[in-house]
Amino acid sequence: MPAPILEPNEYRTALGPDEVVVKVTHSGVCGTDLHYMMQDMVLGHEAVGVVTSVGSACTIFKPGDRVGWGYEHYSCGSCTPCLTNEECHCLKAGYYGASDFDQGSFSDIGVWKEKWLFRIPDGIQSEDAAPLMCGGASCFSPLIEHCRPIDRVGIVGMGGLGHLAIQFAAKMGCEVIVFSRSESKHTDALALGASSFYDIQHVTSDFSALGITKPIDRLIITAASLVDISQFYPILSRKAIVIPLTATKETLSVPYYDTLFNGVKIIPSMLATRYMQTKMLEFAERHKICPIIEKFPMTEAGIVAALEKLKNGQIRYRAVLSWD
Ligand SMILES: NC(=O)c1ccc[n+]([C@@H]2O[C@H](COP(=O)([O-])OP(=O)(O)OC[C@H]3O[C@@H](n4cnc5c(N)ncnc54)[C@H](OP(=O)(O)O)[C@@H]3O)[C@@H](O)[C@H]2O)c1
Ligand SMILES: [Zn+2]
Ligand SMILES: [Zn+2]
Numbered sequence: 001m002p003a004p005i006l007e008p009n010e011y012r013t014a015l016g017p018d019e020v021v022v023k024v025t026h027s028g029v030c031g032t033d034l035h036y037m038m039q040d041m042v043l044g045h046e047a048v049g050v051v052t053s054v055g056s057a058c059t060i061f062k063p064g065d066r067v068g069w070g071y072e073h074y075s076c077g078s079c080t081p082c083l084t085n086e087e088c089h090c091l092k093a094g095y096y097g098a099s100d101f102d103q104g105s106f107s108d109i110g111v112w113k114e115k116w117l118f119r120i121p122d123g124i125q126s127e128d129a130a131p132l133m134c135g136g137a138s139c140f141s142p143l144i145e146h147c148r149p150i151d152r153v154g155i156v157g158m159g160g161l162g163h164l165a166i167q168f169a170a171k172m173g174c175e176v177i178v179f180s181r182s183e184s185k186h187t188d189a190l191a192l193g194a195s196s197f198y199d200i201q202h203v204t205s206d207f208s209a210l211g212i213t214k215p216i217d218r219l220i221i222t223a224a225s226l227v228d229i230s231q232f233y234p235i236l237s238r239k240a241i242v243i244p245l246t247a248t249k250e251t252l253s254v255p256y257y258d259t260l261f262n263g264v265k266i267i268p269s270m271l272a273t274r275y276m277q278t279k280m281l282e283f284a285e286r287h288k289i290c291p292i293i294e295k296f297p298m299t300e301a302g303i304v305a306a307l308e309k310l311k312n313g314q315i316r317y318r319a320v321l322s323w324d
Helices: 031-036 126-146 160-171 183-191 229-235 256-262 274-287 300-311
Strands: 019-029 047-054 066-069 072-074 109-113 152-156 175-180 196-199 216-221 236-244 293-297 318-322
Touching: 019 066, 019 126, 019 300, 031 300, 047 109, 047 126, 066 126, 072 109, 126 160, 126 216, 126 236, 126 274, 126 293, 126 318, 152 160, 160 175, 160 183, 160 274, 175 183, 183 196, 216 229, 229 236, 229 256, 236 256, 293 300, 300 318
Parallel strands: 152 175, 152 216, 175 196, 216 236, 293 318
Antiparallel strands: 019 047, 019 109, 019 318, 047 066
16 A cells, blocks of 8 residues: 655745746656655656746746656756766756655646656647656667667567557567566557567466567566566577666676677666657657556545556556546
């Protein structure tokens, strides 16, 4: 169960010149929210809403604009990661769960830096845009960076991130292979663009047992918990890239010799730059990438029910809280 919901103990009296007030209309519920359930903070980092007022130095948005925000709150703009197109790794970044504890998208209002808000394209409904703000951006970014249309791309775990990764990869022209512990998701995976689906729940040996003959070139891991990457090694191509997205403090361990000999690269990926976030929204609108959502009311009962269902692995495929 989540911790009791507390009354706020922080107050803002004035709007900063670079800040925007957003009336939140929808919020996705991301797997990462489960990690912060017991923390004294406003939860939620997949926000969509409407601008109601802007600070004196704002130039991008005006009241009435539809916007969203994601996991990163701000970056410094001048450290080495920021200057090398790696603002997600900014040395002075503000992130969900680490700063601005009074700001979260399980709310009615957010005060956000204008430069970290994203315009929602007209062709995407607000309830569909919410899961794109963290889940969508976080899997789109490594797909663009590491995957080519000629690649066989494995997606491990078909939850909020995974079901979006399938759609993005398929629309990019990749061949998509899903590895899931839920056979009940098989039909949906194919409908979203996967060419094949493997139920790995009961496979305790390595995954050569699945009978896959064509190797996997890229493996994107969106599972809620650490998976044993070594199980995939026999079905990876030489120089395959494994991209873990799972957020966990567990220890990742891989067979060193096989990693070396096969040239396997393990490149974790975290969030998306603002450029990539914007491109993701454009791509999603153009290719009609649409999350499959379960709606819950933006009430205490709705929030508790959505988190509980997510924790139990029962959401198909992203919970969205809504003021509708
Ligand atoms: N790196 C980033 O930038 C980033 C951004 C957002 C989220 N995340 C992290 O990415 C992960 C997925 O987030 P999400 O929002 O997609 O969560 P989610 O909706 O709960 O989906 C996770 C999926 O993982 C599978 N799974 C569940 N329990 C598992 C277990 N014990 N072992 C292996 N697989 C399991 C399930 O898929 P099947 O039923 O198909 O097996 C489940 O649907 C979380 O760890 C989250 O914190 C990372
Ligand atoms: Zn920086
Ligand atoms: Zn997230």
